[in-house]
Amino acid sequence: MTTKRVLILGAGFGGAFVARDLARLRRPDVEIEIVDQDNHFVFQPLLPEVAGGSVNAADAVTPLRLLLPGAMTSQGVVAGIDFARREVEIVQGARGERLRRARWDHLVLALGLETDLSRFPGLAGHAMTMRDLSDAFRLRNHVIFCLEQAEVAETMEERRRLLTFVIVGAGLSGIETAGEVAGMIGRGLRFYPRLRRDEPRIVVVEHLPRILPELTPRLADYAARNLQRRGVELVTGVGIRSAAAGSVELADGRVIQAQTVVATIGAAPSGLLNGLDLEKRKGRIVTDRFLAVPGHPGVWALGDAAAVPLDDGGIAPPTAQAAVRQARVLARNLVAALDGAAPVPIAFQSKGQLASLGARRGVASLFGHEFAGLFAWIMWRSFYLGMVPGWTTKVRVAVDWTMDALFPRNIVQIPQTTRRAVRRRRFRRGDLVFGRGEVTGPCYIVIDGRFERDDGRAITILEAGDLFGDGVLEGERLRRSTVRALDDSECLAIDPQDIAELAPVASTAALTRRNSGRRRSR
C-alpha cells in the first residue's frame, strides 16, 4: 500500500474543515498535513467578541491538534510552492531559521485572505487590523488602554482623541467590531468616573452608500438605527483618503482626530500567489466545479483564496458558509481522486447571513426570512456556537458568555509584550550564530568578541563594529555563510525589516554624526 500525502495550506474554515472531513475517514493510505502560522483554527466571526472582551482570546479558537487528531499539524509560514517538484517550502524553527520542503501528492490551497492597506497613505502604519486572534486581542487591550489614559488626560483635546475610535469599512467585520467595541466601552465606562457617557465616539467610515452590503437594505437599516441609537456614528458614501499619527482624513477632506483606527478593509489574496503560474479572477485562484485547479493535476483550492464558479456565472462569496460547503465537497473529491472514482461538482446556495450588533441585538436573513433584534442575536449566538468546532471550545465560549452576562465586563489590560527590535545577544565560544542554508533572519553588529564567517570560499574574522548577516538587504532568502563565535562574544541583533527601513534613510547626516560623537565618549 502506498501512502498518499495530502498537504493543506491554511487552517481557516476551508483548510481546517477539509482536514477534519478527511481525517474522520481514518484511511491508513492517506497522510494529511496541515500548515498554518497559528496553532489554532480561527473562528473569525468570534474575533469581534474577543476585541470587545466578552470571550477570552484563548477560548475563542480551537487548537488544531484538538480538532485534527488524525492529521499532522505543522506550525510554520509557507514561503513558496514548487509545482514542478510538488513541494512546498515552509519556514519553521525557534528562530524561523529552517526551510523545510514538504512533498505532496495532493495540494489544497486554502490560504484565505490577507490585508493590504497600501492604497491609503499612512494607513498601514497607523491602523490596527482585525484578521487574526492577535489582532482582536491587541484591540481589546488597546481600547482599555485608551479609556485608562483618557481618564487621566489633562487637556480636552488629548481626551477627545483618546476616546475617538474610527473603524474603516462597514461590512460584517467592521460593523460587528464597531458593535462590540461600543459594548466594551458602554459597559466599561462605569469604572471611569471622569468620563461622561456621551464622550466616547465610535465612527464607522464606509465608501459604499450603505452599511452591511452583505445583507438586505431593510436589515442594514435596522442595524444602522440600532448602532446610531447606541452612539455609533456611521459615515457612508465617503471612503478614507489617508491616515496619520492621531488622525484620519476622509475622501471629502474631513479630518477626524482619533487615537485608534481599525481597518477592516483591504482584503487581498495571499502575496504568495503572486509569482505562481495560476489562472486568477479578482486575484483569487480559478477552480473548476470540482474545486480542482485547471492545468495542475493534484492541486485544489477553496475558501476565500479561490474563485469557485457558481451556476449563474459568478463566483462563490468569500464567506465561512461557502468555505465549509466547499470543504465537504473537496474532501469527497480528494477521496474520489485517490480511489479513481468520479468527483462531484459543487452546488452552493447561500442559506443566508447573520450579523451581531453587540448589546444583545443582531440581524439575520435565513432561507429568505428576515429577523432583527434580540431573537436574531440569539440565533447568531446559537448558530455560531453550533459551528465552532470542538466540544471543548463550545463549552469554553458558552462559559465566557455566561460569565460576561453575570459579571461586569473584564477590563484587565494585558500589556502588549513588545519585543525590542534591537536586542543584545550573547554567544558562547563555538556557538553557531547561523548556518549556511538557514532562512535569513536578523543581521548582527559585533559589540564584543570575535566571530568567524565561512562562506565556503573564504573565512573572515569579524570584530567589534563589524556588521554581518546583512544579506537580506540584497534580497538574500537563505544564509550564504556560516557564522560561529570564536570567543564568548556579544552582538546586537537587528530584525531585517528594521534594518531595511533604516538603511535607505539613515545617511551620514543622521546616524553617523551621532555615532562618532558617541564613540569618542565611550
Next chain:
Amino acid sequence: MTTKRVLILGAGFGGAFVARDLARLRRPDVEIEIVDQDNHFVFQPLLPEVAGGSVNAADAVTPLRLLLPGAMTSQGVVAGIDFARREVEIVQGARGERLRRARWDHLVLALGLETDLSRFPGLAGHAMTMRDLSDAFRLRNHVIFCLEQAEVAETMEERRRLLTFVIVGAGLSGIETAGEVAGMIGRGLRFYPRLRRDEPRIVVVEHLPRILPELTPRLADYAARNLQRRGVELVTGVGIRSAAAGSVELADGRVIQAQTVVATIGAAPSGLLNGLDLEKRKGRIVTDRFLAVPGHPGVWALGDAAAVPLDDGGIAPPTAQAAVRQARVLARNLVAALDGAAPVPIAFQSKGQLASLGARRGVASLFGHEFAGLFAWIMWRSFYLGMVPGWTTKVRVAVDWTMDALFPRNIVQIPQTTRRAVRRRRFRRGDLVFGRGEVTGPCYIVIDGRFERDDGRAITILEAGDLFGDGVLEGERLRRSTVRALDDSECLAIDPQDIAELAPVASTAALTRRNSGRRRSR
C-alpha cells in the same frame, strides 16, 4: 474642610490593600490616588498558574477600578519623587509623552521589587522573567510554541534544545513555575504524537544547597521528590554563570542547551529609589515600627520595597502576607495621622507558607503544622482563592480551575504581538510630532516632506534624511523643542532604547557603507 491627598505608588499587595482599606472608610476629607503601570492588581501567587495555562491571564488579576471604586486609579509610570515639593512625576499619555506632577499630603511607597539580571552576562538578553502578568502570559505562549516547533524539528539537537526549559532559582516562584510548566507540558503532550513523554527536560538551577528556602527542609524534601518523580531535574548548590543564545552555563562549567531560560532570581528594589535621600537596608527603604519613613514626615513605606523592623531586630520578609498585614496597620496609621491620633506599631508573625507544586500536589506549613500532598494543594487553592481580592475575580479563577479540571489543557498559542522598533509614521501638515516639555520618546528620521523644529531660540527646517528628536542620546528627559509637520510628511520613528544601543556600535564600517550603497540605488 480641607481635603488631604494620599498618593500611593504601586498596586501590589502593599499598595492595593492600603488603598482598599482606606477607601472603605469613605472619608470625604481624604482623596486617594493609586499609581501603577498596570491597570490591575497582580496576584503574584497565581502567575505560575497563568504560565501553566490553568487560569486565563485576564482572569488571574483584579482590575484596580473594580477593587477600588473610591480611589482615583492612575495608569502611568512613576518617573521621579520630589520630597521638597511633595510631588511625584508620572509619565502618562497615549505615547507616554506627558509628565504629570501629582501632589501629596501623604505618600505611600509600595513600589515592590524589580528584576536585575545584570550580574550574569547574557541573562538579561536571553531569559524570560516571571514578575508580572505579561511575563506569565508570554511564558505560557512560548512553552506551547516550543512544543509546536519540537514536533516539526528535523534534528535531534534542535528538538532537544526546544524541549529543554531551564528555570533559574528554586524559591517559591521558581518551584511553582517549574511545577506549572511541567503540568502544562505533561498534559499538553498528548496532542504532540511525535514527542515522547521522557523527552521534555525541566531543569531548576539553584545556588543554595536546597530548594524552597522559605519552607522547612522536610517540606522542601517532599517537594523535591514530587518534582523529580514528575521529571523535573533539580540542580542545587550551583548557581548560573551566564546565559547565551540557546544555552545556559552553570558556575561549575556545565552547559545546558536550552531554548528557554526563565529567571526567577535577581529581585532588586525599584531603580527609582537610587537617587533618593532615603535610609536603606539591603536596598529596601527603612521605616519605623509605624511604617513611617524617618526624616520625611508624611512619607510611608511598606511591602517588598520597605525594610520594616521586626521584634527580633530583623526586617519583615518580602511576602504577600507581611505586605497585607502592613497595609492594614498603615491604613490605620494614615487615618490616625489625619485625625491627630496616635499611630499603632506593627506586630508581624508569619502564619506560615504554602507552595503549589502543580499536578494537584502542594506543601504547606501553617501555624507550626506541616502538610504535604493533595491536602496541602487544596489548602493552597482555597487560601489563595480566599485571598484574591474581588468576588468577580474569585469566581473567574474558580471557573477557570473547574474548566481546566474537566477539559484538556488549552494549548491555543496567542502569538506575541511584536511592535516593530522602526515604524513608519505619517504626519499631516500642521500636525504636532512632539511638543516642548513632553517626555522624550522616539527619535525620527525624515523620509519625505518637511518639518519645522522650534527650540525657542531658532527655527530649523528638517528634510529627507534629517534626524530629529534624538536628545535622548544626551540623556534629555523632556523634549527641548517643538516639531511640527510643514507638509504631509513621513518619518521613521525609532525607539530611544534601540537607537541608544545602535549608536555606539553602528560605525561607518557598519551602517554607513550600507547606507550609501542603498541611497544610490533609489
